[in-house]
Amino acid sequence: xxxxxxxxxxxxxxxxxxxxxxxxxxxxxxxxxxxxxxxxxxxxxxxxxxxxxxxxxxxxxxxxxxxxxxxxxxxxxxxxxxxxxxxxxxxxxxxxxxxxxxxxxxxxxxxxxxxxxxxxxxxxxxxxxxxxxxxxxxxxxxxxxxxxxxxxxxxxxxxxxxxxxxxxxxxxxxxxxxxxxxxxxxxxxxxxxxxxxxxxxxxxxx
Numbered sequence: 722x723x724x725x726x727x728x729x730x731x732x733x734x735x736x737x738x739x740x741x742x743x744x745x746x747x748x749x750x751x752x753x754x755x756x757x758x759x760x761x762x763x764x765x766x767x768x769x770x771x772x773x774x775x776x777x778x779x780x781x782x783x784x785x786x787x788x789x790x791x792x793x794x795x796x797x798x799x800x801x802x803x804x805x806x807x808x809x810x811x812x813x814x815x816x817x818x819x820x821x822x823x824x825x826x827x828x829x830x831x832x833x834x835x836x837x838x839x840x841x842x843x844x845x846x847x848x849x850x851x852x853x854x855x856x857x858x859x860x861x862x863x864x865x866x867x868x869x870x871x872x873x874x875x876x877x878x879x880x881x882x883x884x885x886x887x888x889x890x891x892x893x894x895x896x897x898x899x900x901x902x903x904x905x906x907x908x909x910x911x912x913x914x915x916x917x918x919x920x921x922x923x924x925x926x927x
Contacts, residue, residue: 745809753800760800763809764793770889771817777884778821780869788824792817810899818881871921879914886911 743751743759745766751759768789776785795816803812872880881900885891893911897904 746805749800749803749809750805753803760797763796763813767810767813768793771813773889774814774884775817775821777869777872777880777888778818779824780866784824785821788820789817791820795820807901808898810895811901814899867922868918871918874921875914875917879910879917882907882910883914883918887915 743762745763748759748763752763771789771792772782772785775788776782779785779788792813796813803809872883875883878900882896885896885899886893891899893904893907896911897907900907902910
């Protein structure tokens with residue numbers, strides 16, 4: 722590691738105005754040139770954001786953490802795959818999203834396998850319906866599951882932007898940069914996703 726790269730943490734990571742001294746793209750460039758501290762800074766910037774993002778796909782916090790850990794491992798071992806023709810945020814979010822979708826496909830295969838091994842005479846457990854007088858905590862959990870299920874029903878290009886905007890509260894500009902589509906397209910997809918989400922929620926409540 723050269724002397725300049727080893728000094729990343731001898732100075733503040735933000736300037737007096739609160740802006741990052743290094744852009745994401747500068748950090749990945751430094752990491753590609755052997756600066757391990759640049760990798761640590763990228764992990765610090767993106768870990769929590771990616772966990773929140775992935776959680777909306779898998780609905781399991783520990784699993785979201787595992788997927789993000791795998792994402793950071795891929796960042797480490799495949800750092801030279803990144804080319805500065807796209808923003809780093811687009812690249813890292815895409816890795817995390819692909820790993821989340823891989824996990825969802827595995828779940829579906831496991832579920833199909835489990836069903837195929839059930840004997841015909843096995844009695845299935847019937848879950849009781851949620852009653853109006855159930856405790857508030859249970860009602861909130863039920864509502865959360867309804868929303869999560871409805872989000873999962875959205876097309877991929879709608880689901881991604883909706884999660885980023887309404888759950889992660891990213892700006893339209895940030896989302897546009899991450900998914901690499903024009904700002905107007907992002908706004909249109911979010912509006913259409915919200916409309917479809919409302920429709921899905923109505924169906925799930927029936």
